Amino acid sequence: MVKKFLPKVFLLLLIILISSFFAVTIFAQSEVDKYQEIQKKIAEVSAKISDLQKIERDLSEQITYINSQIKLTELRIEEAQVKIDQLEKEIGVLGFRIGYITDSVNRLEVLLKQRIVATYQQSFISNIELLLTSRDFSDLILRLQYVKQVQENDKKILADLQTTKATYSNQKEEREDKQAQIEEAKEKLDAANLLLAKQKKEKADFLAITRNDESRYQEELRKLQADAASISQALGNIGARVGTVSKGDVVASVGSSGCSTGPHLHFEVFTDAKVEGGRIIGNRVDPKPYLEDGKYERPVPNYPQNVTTWYGVTYFLGVHTGIDIADPFGTPIRAIDGGEAYFTQAPCNYKIAGGTSLGKGIVVDHKNGLVTLYWHIP
DSSP states (O other): OHHHHHHHHHHHHHHHHHHHHHHHHHHHHHHHHHHHHHHHHHHHHHHHHHHHHTSOOOHHHHHHHHHHHHHHHHHHHHHHHHHHHHHHHHHHHHHHHHHHHHHHHHHHHHHHHHHHHHHHHHTTSOHHHHHHHSSSHHHHHHHHHHHHHHHHHHHHHHHHHHHHHHHHHHHHHHHHHHHHHHHHHHHHHHHHHHHHHHHHHHHHHHHHHHTTOHHHHHHHHHHHHHHHHHHHHHHTSEEEEEEEEOTTOEEEEOBOOSSOSSSEEEEEEEEEEEEETTEEEEEEEOSHHHHSOTTSOOSSSSTTTTEEEOTTOBOSSSBOOSEEEEOOTTOEEEOSSOEEEEEEEEEOOSOOTTOOSEEEEEEEEOSSSEEEEEESOO
16 A cells, blocks of 8 residues: 555656646746846847936936936836845745745655564564465565565655755745845845936936026036035145134034025045144045934034935935035034144135135144034134
């Protein structure tokens, strides 16, 4: 009975494995084709963005550039979603195969252990008993060989099943790995959705500023270029040392000097930095963590509600290098930590309503690898 049952069970398992394999192959190929098509589109849009970055863009080209960035983000979202769908399907199939085969293997192990015990017990039959019940010597030899063969076959089948269990244990690990990939893909999806919302807002702001007018666009572009150039010059031409300041000391007040359209503080942070040779040596970073860390004083009181532009916001000409916080003229600006304060200034080479021909600021070297800039002071 056992000998007849085992081949049927193995045949059933084989059919299940083959059918599930082809099911995975069919849907996986479809998902792979879709995924590759998305990646092809991503490459095309990325190349378009790269080309646009190399030229001085007019208004229509800038809008095309913004739309291309949005399209790229949308493709990234689609790519992540397809990846998640593909992984979830693969995990589902793996779960079915692992669960079913593991149960089947467990049942077969119990059955085969019973067979081994029965065969082992049968081995205690004395050779004399076998001799007496055998028709002749050839029959005796055949019986002995049969008993030995049954034992070896049972052991081999059990060993094969244990190997199969080990294989499916590996598939469980594969399933866990795919689950981890899903979590990673979901994080990318969430980040891409946030970026998309940010890009769409920036596009709306851009269109509101330029009003789809080329002359207004060029004017805004020149303002931003002039402001960036002025700040860059100020950071490379730091003037006289003002003196030592402590955390929370007033180092200046909010103004609108230089390439500014109204009173606000432009605040920048540099790490691994120092003031040396009349310039800042260091790495510009996002000021936000320092403004939100209770260890440091906030330079102006109305943060974050009065932030007009965050660090990293994409401008027509590049990326915003600090955080702009709008406050009334004369609002005290405080050092976020103690250090040595320096005065700096640089001309604004573009006439801007609300600004002045000379931008001014304070630089504080905190003597711990941190340097801060407070720009647009009176």
